Amino acid sequence: MITAEAADMPDDGTSRTPDRLRRLPSRQLSQLTTRSDRLINEGLARVDARKWHYAVLASLQEYGPGSQAALSRRTGIYRSDMVGVLNELAERDLVERVPDPDDRRRNIITISARGRRRLPRLDKVLDDLHDELLAPLSPAERDQLTRLLGRLLDYHTRTAPPGTAPRRAGETGE
Amino acid sequence: MITAEAADMPDDGTSRTPDRLRRLPSRQLSQLTTRSDRLINEGLARVDARKWHYAVLASLQEYGPGSQAALSRRTGIYRSDMVGVLNELAERDLVERVPDPDDRRRNIITISARGRRRLPRLDKVLDDLHDELLAPLSPAERDQLTRLLGRLLDYHTRTAPPGTAPRRAGETGE
DNA sequence: CCGTTGCGTTAGTCACACTAACGATGTACG
DNA sequence: CGTACATCGTTAGTGTGACTAACGCAACGG
Numbered sequence: 001m002i003t004a005e006a007a008d009m010p011d012d013g014t015s016r017t018p019d020r021l022r023r024l025p026s027r028q029l030s031q032l033t034t035r036s037d038r039l040i041n042e043g044l045a046r047v048d049a050r051k052w053h054y055a056v057l058a059s060l061q062e063y064g065p066g067s068q069a070a071l072s073r074r075t076g077i078y079r080s081d082m083v084g085v086l087n088e089l090a091e092r093d094l095v096e097r098v099p100d101p102d103d104r105r106r107n108i109i110t111i112s113a114r115g116r117r118r119l120p121r122l123d124k125v126l127d128d129l130h131d132e133l134l135a136p137l138s139p140a141e142r143d144q145l146t147r148l149l150g151r152l153l154d155y156h157t158r159t160a161p162p163g164t165a166p167r168r169a170g171e172t173g174e
Numbered sequence: 175m176i177t178a179e180a181a182d183m184p185d186d187g188t189s190r191t192p193d194r195l196r197r198l199p200s201r202q203l204s205q206l207t208t209r210s211d212r213l214i215n216e217g218l219a220r221v222d223a224r225k226w227h228y229a230v231l232a233s234l235q236e237y238g239p240g241s242q243a244a245l246s247r248r249t250g251i252y253r254s255d256m257v258g259v260l261n262e263l264a265e266r267d268l269v270e271r272v273p274d275p276d277d278r279r280r281n282i283i284t285i286s287a288r289g290r291r292r293l294p295r296l297d298k299v300l301d302d303l304h305d306e307l308l309a310p311l312s313p314a315e316r317d318q319l320t321r322l323l324g325r326l327l328d329y330h331t332r333t334a335p336p337g338t339a340p341r342r343a344g345e346t347g348e
Numbered sequence: 349c350c351g352t353t354g355c356g357t358t359a360g361t362c363a364c365a366c367t368a369a370c371g372a373t374g375t376a377c378g
Numbered sequence: 379c380g381t382a383c384a385t386c387g388t389t390a391g392t393g394t395g396a397c398t399a400a401c402g403c404a405a406c407g408g
Contacts, residue, residue: 018236034364035327080358106356133199148318149194151311152310211363211364
């Protein structure tokens, strides 16, 4: 009783997603992430921010100033991409980038007063956005979800730290 | 007692992710999805498949043959991208693409014998990959997770069907 | 002194989601 | 019956995110 083609319900298949796909966690994750990312990006764009901005500002606030490389490690943003993010933040006077006198390779990034003021504002925006994201879930369920995700994330960040490159495997056709 | 900079634990910040970020569901989702996607893509690549292949084959198996547009709707793959996916599947003789005599705009896509044989193989591969993906969770927890994700997905697919374009909002700088 | 390692930066790759526009066809309606 | 509109398959292109490669420079370590 899986297919619904020969029966009396005329189903050209236009209807909806196959069962095999609907319950596939990897698929649920990527679909939901697509929605989530869109929601967050749009919301942050409305206040002229991006999620990387928040990540960097939060990191500076919690751990204090640091080099770009350190920031990269804290936030998970690649150091190649960090350059641009810091440019954007500096343009907006949310951080200051000054050369480290003790190690002339480094820049030291500091959160500015303006950046410090910005952070709670972004907290609020994100909070509201997550309210929309998690709308159908009760507080307890939201908690469950973040705990489950947290555990998975822990597991996978331990076993596969970034830099573990994606393999390109056997291509038969083409 | 939030920051750990002035105390006795020398924390250049290289350590780890700020708390604000770690518990952010949207962030957990995208990070986990990155890992998940990598895992799945690599796993499928090893058997010369991609997730879209699976999606299309599963859809054909469950709902029977259909036009490319119908397949798009079932799988969530955009019809612009469906072209390429079907090319790949046809190259591998997993589907057949024949013009619909009743509607000359349409192609009718049918799963081939080979495709039908392929599907359980992919089921197995995906099953194993999900075992790795969800490794730290008990069966009950895995179930919880998929139910929570399912509900969120339901909610957001109802309220924001694809085609709801991402807004590009006020850019002050640049 | 020299090799390695870390830093900031530039440039480029690949996949994904999505838009725009096209020509050919089908459908509805006045 | 004709014409406006919708749908189909297809091509091309956009923006973002994650990531690699390579660079020149500076620091560290033997």
